[in-house]
Amino acid sequence: MHRKEKLVALCLTLMLILAYAVALAAPKATTGSQGAAATGAPVIALGASVTDEAGLLSEGEKNSLTAAIQKVEKAHGVRIGIYTTKVLPQGYSPEKLANKLVDDYYSDAANGGMVLILAMKERDWHLSTNNPMRQRITDDAGFPYLRDSFLSQLSDGKYAGAFTTLVQKSDEMLTYYEKEGKPYDPASEFNILAAVAAVIIAALGGFMVRASMIASMSNVQAATEADTYLKRDSVNIKRSHDTYLFTNVTRTAKSKKSSDSSSGDGGGGGSHGGGGGKF
Amino acid sequence: MAATAVNYQCPNCTAPLSFQPGHDKVTCEYCGEEFEVGAIEEMFRQREAMAAQAADARDAKWDTAAAGGDWDQADIDALKAFTCSSCGAEIVSDGNTMATECCYCGNPTMLPQRFEGMLKPDFVIPFKKTKEEAVAALKKFYEGRRLLPSAFTANNRVESIQAMYVPFWLFDTKTDAYATFRAEKVRVIETNNETITETKVYECLRSGSMAFERIPVDGSEKMDDTYMESIEPFDYREMVPFSTAYLTGYLADKYDVDAEQSAPRADKRVERSAVEVLEGTVTGYDHCTCKESSVAKEHGQVSYAMVPVWILTTKYEGKPYTFMMNGQTGKVVGSLPYDKGKAMMYALVTAVIICPIAYFIAKILLT
Ligand SMILES: [Zn+2]
Ligand SMILES: [Zn+2]
Numbered sequence: 001m002h003r004k005e006k007l008v009a010l011c012l013t014l015m016l017i018l019a020y021a022v023a024l025a026a027p028k029a030t031t032g033s034q035g036a037a038a039t040g041a042p043v044i045a046l047g048a049s050v051t052d053e054a055g056l057l058s059e060g061e062k063n064s065l066t067a068a069i070q071k072v073e074k075a076h077g078v079r080i081g082i083y084t085t086k087v088l089p090q091g092y093s094p095e096k097l098a099n100k101l102v103d104d105y106y107s108d109a110a111n112g113g114m115v116l117i118l119a120m121k122e123r124d125w126h127l128s129t130n131n132p133m134r135q136r137i138t139d140d141a142g143f144p145y146l147r148d149s150f151l152s153q154l155s156d157g158k159y160a161g162a163f164t165t166l167v168q169k170s171d172e173m174l175t176y177y178e179k180e181g182k183p184y185d186p187a188s189e190f191n192i193l194a195a196v197a198a199v200i201i202a203a204l205g206g207f208m209v210r211a212s213m214i215a216s217m218s219n220v221q222a223a224t225e226a227d228t229y230l231k232r233d234s235v236n237i238k239r240s241h242d243t244y245l246f247t248n249v250t251r252t253a254k255s256k257k258s259s260d261s262s263s264g265d266g267g268g269g270g271s272h273g274g275g276g277g278k279f
Numbered sequence: 280m281a282a283t284a285v286n287y288q289c290p291n292c293t294a295p296l297s298f299q300p301g302h303d304k305v306t307c308e309y310c311g312e313e314f315e316v317g318a319i320e321e322m323f324r325q326r327e328a329m330a331a332q333a334a335d336a337r338d339a340k341w342d343t344a345a346a347g348g349d350w351d352q353a354d355i356d357a358l359k360a361f362t363c364s365s366c367g368a369e370i371v372s373d374g375n376t377m378a379t380e381c382c383y384c385g386n387p388t389m390l391p392q393r394f395e396g397m398l399k400p401d402f403v404i405p406f407k408k409t410k411e412e413a414v415a416a417l418k419k420f421y422e423g424r425r426l427l428p429s430a431f432t433a434n435n436r437v438e439s440i441q442a443m444y445v446p447f448w449l450f451d452t453k454t455d456a457y458a459t460f461r462a463e464k465v466r467v468i469e470t471n472n473e474t475i476t477e478t479k480v481y482e483c484l485r486s487g488s489m490a491f492e493r494i495p496v497d498g499s500e501k502m503d504d505t506y507m508e509s510i511e512p513f514d515y516r517e518m519v520p521f522s523t524a525y526l527t528g529y530l531a532d533k534y535d536v537d538a539e540q541s542a543p544r545a546d547k548r549v550e551r552s553a554v555e556v557l558e559g560t561v562t563g564y565d566h567c568t569c570k571e572s573s574v575a576k577e578h579g580q581v582s583y584a585m586v587p588v589w590i591l592t593t594k595y596e597g598k599p600y601t602f603m604m605n606g607q608t609g610k611v612v613g614s615l616p617y618d619k620g621k622a623m624m625y626a627l628v629t630a631v632i633i634c635p636i637a638y639f640i641a642k643i644l645l646t
Contacts, residue, residue, distance in 0.1 A: 191645060240483075
C-alpha cells in the first residue's frame with residue numbers, strides 16, 4: 001500500500017520529465033539540425049549550481065564558482081543557478097527559459113531562487129528571480145544594482161568574474177536583508193555627491209535667509225520716477241505710429257522618451273522578477 | 280527737401296538697406312529679414328517728423344530764481360539757529376523751542392548761532408501726526424525684528440523723536456517726450472513633435488506732451504535724499520502759504536542744497552516717468568522695450584516748501600541709524616542695525632533644516 005503509492009509517484013514524475021523532454025525536443029526534431037547543446041538545454045543537470053554548456057569556464061573556475069554558490073545557498077537558504085548555452089532552445093526567449101529553470105529546478109529553498117542564463121549566439125542574458133527572492137532582491141531597486149555590478153564584466157567577456165561578482169553581490173544583499181529586515185536599496189546608501197550638493201544648497205539657503213533678513217532691516221528706497229506728480233489730464237499723445245517689421249519663427253523639437261535597451265524587461269507584476277538584455 | 284537725403288537702415292540690424300525699384304518688398308543683405316517697402320518708407324517719414332519736432336523743443340532752464348522769499352525783520356529777530364558740533368547740521372527753531380540733539384547724527388550738543396542766510400519758504404505742509412503717533416509707529420517699526428541687537432533698543436530712546444520741517448524744492452514742468460519702442464506679438468503653437476514660436480516684431484513711435492506738478496527734491500544736504508523719497512508722497516492739497524507761526528514748537532532744517540543743484544534729481548524722475556507714460560500707450564503687444572527716447576522740458580517753475588517729518592537718529596557701534604515718519608501721512612521709513620551673531624545663527628539654523636531635505640532630493644535625482 002505505502003510502497004505502491006511511492007512507486008506511482010515516481011512513475012508519474014518520470015513520465016512528466018519524459019513528456020517534457022519530448023515536448024521541448026519535438027520542435028527541434030521537425031526543423032532538424034541544431035547542436036547538441038541546444039537539445040540538452042531543458043534537461044540540464046537537475047539544479048546544479050553551474051551548468052556551463054557554452055564552455056566559458058575552466059574546470060578550476062567552475063569548481064570555485066560552484067563552491068562559492070553553495071556557500072551562499074547554505075548561508076541564506078536560497079538557490080542560485082548559472083546556466084550558459086551556445087544557443088537558445090527553439091521557442092524559448094531568454095526570459096522564458098530563465099523563468100522555467102527557476103521554477104523547475106531552483107525553487108526548492110525557503111528563501112527563494114535565482115537563475116542567470118547566458119545565450120552566446122544571441123548574446124542574451126537573463127536573470128530570473130522567483131517571488132521569495134524578489135522580496136530580497138527587489139525588481140525596482142535591488143535588481144538594477146545587481147545588474148550594474150556584473151554587466152560590464154559580462155560585456156568584456158570576463159565570464160568567471162561576472163558570475164563571481166553576481167554571487168558576491170547577492171550574498172551581500174541577502175545578508176543585508178537578514179540584518180535589516182528590508183531589501184537592499186542603493187538609494188538608502190550614503191551618497192557623497194548628494195551630500196556635497198546638499199551642503200552647498202544648505203549653505204546657499206542659509207546665506208540667502210541671512211541676506212534677506214538683513215535687507216529687511218531697512219526699507220529705504222530711492223524714487224526713480226515721478227508718476228505721482230503727473231497731471232493725468234495733461235497727457236496729450238501727439239503721434240502714435242506702429243509699423244510691422246518682420247516675423248521670427250523658431251521651432252524646437254520636443255524630446256521623445258527613449259527606452260533603455262540594456263535593461264530589457266524587469267519588474268512589473270507576475271510571478272518572476274529580475275531582467276535581462278544583450279551583453 | 281531733406282527727404283531725398285534719407286538713408287534707410289534695416290530696422291532689425293541697422294545695416295544699410297537698398298531698394299530694388301518695382302518691388303513691394305525689400306530684403307536686408309545682412310540679416311536676411313524681409314520688409315514691406317511701403318511700411319519702411321512710412322516708418323522713416325514718421326521718424327523724421329519726430330526728429331524735427333524734437334530738435335525744435337529745447338530744454339528750458341528751471342526758473343529757480345523765483346523760489347523762496349525774504350523774511351520780515353521781526354521773523355529774523357525771533358528765529359534761532361543751532362549748529363551740530365559733530366556733523367555741522369544747521370537747525371532753525373522759533374525762539375522758544377530748543378534743539379536738544381542733532382536729528383542727523385544723534386549728537387546732544389547743539390551750538391546756538393545767529394540766524395541768517397536762509398530763504399523764506401513759499402509753502403508749508405503743517406504737521407498732522409502727533410508725537411504719540413510717531414512714538415507708536417517707531418515702536419511698531421522695532422517689533423518683530425529678529426536681528427535687532429538688544430542693546431539698540433535697550434536704552435529706550437523712542438521719546439527723543441523730534442518733529443522737524445525739512446526744506447524741499449518743488450519742481451513744476453511741462454515736457455515733450457519722444458520715444459521709439461520695439462514691440463512684439465508672440466504666438467506659440469504646439470504640434471505633436473514641435474514647439475513653434477512665432478514672434479511678430481513692430482516698431483512703435485510715440486510722442487506726446489504732459490505736465491508734472493511739484494516733484495519734490497529734498498533741499499537739505501544732511502537729509503538723505505533716499506530717505507525723503509521713501510516717505511513720499513505728501514498731499515499737496517493741504518499745503519498752505521508759509522507763515523512763521525507754523526514753526527512754533529517745531530524745528531526746521533536750513534536748506535543747504537539750492538534749487539539749481541537739486542534740479543537734476545527731478546529731471547531724472549520726469550524723464551523716466553514721461554517715457555513710461557508713452558510706453559503705456561503701446562498696447563496690444565506681449566513685450567515692449569524702449570529703443571530711443573528724448574524728453575524736452577518746456578518750462579519749469581520752482582517753489583520752496585517745508586514738509587513735516589518726525590525723525591530720530593540713534594548711533595550704534597559708531598554708525599547712525601535713522602527712523603523717519605512722514606508728519607502728514609504717517610508713512611514710515613528707517614534702517615536698523617543687525618546683530619551679526621543673530622544673523623549667523625539664523626543662517627546656520629536654516630542650513631541645518633535645509634541640509635537633510637536637500638540631501639534627500641539630491642540623492643533621488645542623482646541615483
Ligand atoms: Zn538687417
Ligand atoms: Zn549732527
